[in-house]
Amino acid sequence: MRITLISGFLAVISLTPVGGWGAPSKVCSHKVKETVVAPHGWVKHSVPPADHTITLRIGLPQPNFHILEKHLYEVSDPYHDRYGAHLSKEETEGLVAPNPESIHAVNKWLESHGIMESDLVRSPAKDWVTLTIPVNLAEKMLDTTYSVWKHKSGDQLVRTTSYSLPEHLHEHVELVQPTTMFGRFRRDKSTIVWADDSEIAPVQTFAAKILDSVSGVAVDPTCKSTITIKCLQQLYNTVGYIPKHKNNSIGITGYLEQFANKQDLQSFYAEQRPDALNSSFKFISVNGGLNSQNLSEAGAEAGLDVQFAFGLSHPIPGTFFSTAGRPPFKPDVGTPTNTNEPYTEWLDFMLSSTNVPLSISTSYGDDEQTVPESFARRACAGFAQLGARGVSLMFSSGDGGVGDNDPNPETQQCFTNDGRNVTRFIPSFPASVTVVGGTTGIPEVAVSRFFSGGGFSDYFPRPKYQDRVVQKYLKALPKGTYKGLFNPNGRAFPDVSAQSDRFRIFLSGRSILIGGTSASSPAFAGIVALLNDVRLSRGLPSLGFLNPLIYSKAAAGFNDITIGHNSGCGTTGFNATKGWDPVTGLGTPNFAKLRKLVV
CATH class of the missing domain: 3.40.50.200 (Peptidase S8/S53 domain)
Structure with missing residues (x-):
């Protein structure tokens, strides 16, 4: 093991995780990252099986997004000299890429839980990291407890109303979902009129x-x-x-x-x-x-x-x-x-x-x-x-x-x-x-x-x-x-x-x-x-x-x-x-x- 100074905080990081996913290899304190109140219509229903898998998406900060936004308004303003000068795929990716320090800090955190690069999927700009893990590991990583929540419509989701991250990671992680997201993502009503052909x-x-x-x-x-x-x-x-x-x-x-x-x-x-x-x-x-x-x-x-x-x-x-x-x-x-x-x-x-x-x-x-x-x-x-x-x-x-x-x-x-x-x-x-x-x-x-x-x-x-x-x-x-x-x-x-x-x-x-x-x-x-x-x-x-x-x-x-x-x-x-x-x-x-x- 070695002690590393990251962003002003001491963190103990294991060079070789022991015991696979979820091996306890860190002693840094967690701090709440996000808390929500369960939306109207949702009630806590049951406990998900420990081996139930969940796909987590970790969003890393985009420190230059304000520059991308500036470009967006300039190329979309018909009275601006740059109107229509749209950016390329590579240019937009460069403007939303996270700092290397954030990528490094998140990598080390994931490695401390036995999660290696081969377990991850990264977006082209590396601003999103996606991984699929058992819910009991997600609970350990986020210092939280997931539950099965049921909507009055009958829909059920595995969610939590609060999650935490090691304190030194807060500046390197913008969000982790699905954790506190209870959106049901529905199609807008397509109201069908079942009329007879003679009525149409x-x-x-x-x-x-x-x-x-x-x-x-x-x-x-x-x-x-x-x-x-x-x-x-x-x-x-x-x-x-x-x-x-x-x-x-x-x-x-x-x-x-x-x-x-x-x-x-x-x-x-x-x-x-x-x-x-x-x-x-x-x-x-x-x-x-x-x-x-x-x-x-x-x-x-x-x-x-x-x-x-x-x-x-x-x-x-x-x-x-x-x-x-x-x-x-x-x-x-x-x-x-x-x-x-x-x-x-x-x-x-x-x-x-x-x-x-x-x-x-x-x-x-x-x-x-x-x-x-x-x-x-x-x-x-x-x-x-x-x-x-x-x-x-x-x-x-x-x-x-x-x-x-x-x-x-x-x-x-x-x-x-x-x-x-x-x-x-x-x-x-x-x-x-x-x-x-x-x-x-x-x-x-x-x-x-x-x-x-x-x-x-x-x-x-x-x-x-x-x-x-x-x-x-x-x-x-x-x-x-x-x-x-x-x-x-x-x-x-x-x-x-x-x-x-x-x-x-x-x-x-x-x-x-x-x-x-x-x-x-x-x-x-x-x-x-x-x-x-x-x-x-x-x-x-x-x-x-x-x-x-x-x-x-x-x-x-x-x-x-x-x-x-x-x-x-x-x-x-x-x-x-x-x-x-x-x-x-x-x-x-x-x-x-x-x-x-x-x-």
């Missing part, structure tokens, strides 16, 4: 078109009851535009065993986009994700996403990513792991890839308060890296209004996660990307069959690009409105919106209607892919992180939605109004205007 409006009509007074465009009258590719092309002014650039791309993320069926896609194309017939998408498995083509296993969410995103953007090449990573803990089945964090699995894969789609939509999320702030910030740092590389990321805003659109105070779930359990609006995660809310009808109004998620983050401060429009909205609110229920200084969302109800898709060979902000996000991503084509065709780089652009130069390219609200938490929520609002954002896209504003 036909996609062709010879009736006179109606005028959308918001956008000023003429739309087929059937679009009032059924949304098709043709409806979105008309509403958002893309009729006649044919993408041509060969280096463009669009992607859809799939999670939670949602499979995108190619036969359904062909049926959809035959009906709504016949020029796309016999074309398909590229499938990429992430972390063992599957995409069964059994028609009976087709996913409504996945089908909605690929049919409309790829249908709107055809012939731009599309990719569907299926990410595994949500097995619940079931002691009787012997589930090997229970890491319910597919965001990070997907981010690991994308950040290590050299060829990433330029426009990507995701229709899955969490309540922000169920995601530890340290983890939320690191996940968003990953999104920032993709943005700096020229990728536009769209996420749906959720369908719970300002938190939970259940009007019954007895069953609503709008409670704080700080032990007080007081009523509060619940923002969604993530909110640091481009967030897409929902509209419906002609003329368009905020969706009302469910409610467009919107509000203000409790974790992330409002970025400067939002200041003018958000402050204007807040000043117009009657004094004292919802005081204490939301953070007026937080990052506000959504940023934009799109149609989100009664989308006609094919599911397991049958046409159905489906709705939710999980429809608006892929629809908006399809429009972004078209805008990327405009830029690429002129020899310009892709749009990348959209928000600084859409809140400035491109703001005039959106149809302002001024009617509707987003109920939740026993309230009517916020109102849509002139200008930006936390229901529909800046509004819905007008491609004909935007294509002139983005070049």
Whole structure:
């Protein structure tokens, strides 16, 4: 053994661990790193078997992330000299790499527990270390006790509410998960309307078109009851535009065993986009994700996403990513792991890839308060890296209004996660990307069959690009409105919106209607892919992180939605109004205007 001075603290480190994993070879004191209160709805259920394995992700600090963030805003600001000068994969990795001292300190700690380099998986930038170990070893390393926690929905996870690290490691480790993360990572509601075929409006009509007074465009009258590719092309002014650039791309993320069926896609194309017939998408498995083509296993969410995103953007090449990573803990089945964090699995894969789609939509999320702030910030740092590389990321805003659109105070779930359990609006995660809310009808109004998620983050401060429009909205609110229920200084969302109800898709060979902000996000991503084509065709780089652009130069390219609200938490929520609002954002896209504003 030897005594080594690390960062001012004495630590006894064994050169050769004895007895394999978990050998007691250190005598340095632990200090609490993170403590949370179990979120509303979770109760401690049982003790996991000692040999139950858990996959831990250790995040090392990124001391130069502020430089990456500076680059991100410069290359995303249409008025900056560096606009569009996106970073390379290698450049972004260099800006998030940890200090060598942190890598060394963490290595020595792991070695003291018998964990060698061959047991580890490192991210390309070495800012994440992943290892799979028995839960009893994790408890020893983190000086904690894991339990099986059960949610009232029946979901079960192995988690703890507090963990510690040797004191000298605190400056070298930013977080260790899954430990205190109780997020359930759910898809946004895709509300299916199981109507008879006779009840679904036909996609062709010879009736006179109606005028959308918001956008000023003429739309087929059937679009009032059924949304098709043709409806979105008309509403958002893309009729006649044919993408041509060969280096463009669009992607859809799939999670939670949602499979995108190619036969359904062909049926959809035959009906709504016949020029796309016999074309398909590229499938990429992430972390063992599957995409069964059994028609009976087709996913409504996945089908909605690929049919409309790829249908709107055809012939731009599309990719569907299926990410595994949500097995619940079931002691009787012997589930090997229970890491319910597919965001990070997907981010690991994308950040290590050299060829990433330029426009990507995701229709899955969490309540922000169920995601530890340290983890939320690191996940968003990953999104920032993709943005700096020229990728536009769209996420749906959720369908719970300002938190939970259940009007019954007895069953609503709008409670704080700080032990007080007081009523509060619940923002969604993530909110640091481009967030897409929902509209419906002609003329368009905020969706009302469910409610467009919107509000203000409790974790992330409002970025400067939002200041003018958000402050204007807040000043117009009657004094004292919802005081204490939301953070007026937080990052506000959504940023934009799109149609989100009664989308006609094919599911397991049958046409159905489906709705939710999980429809608006892929629809908006399809429009972004078209805008990327405009830029690429002129020899310009892709749009990348959209928000600084859409809140400035491109703001005039959106149809302002001024009617509707987003109920939740026993309230009517916020109102849509002139200008930006936390229901529909800046509004819905007008491609004909935007294509002139983005070049």
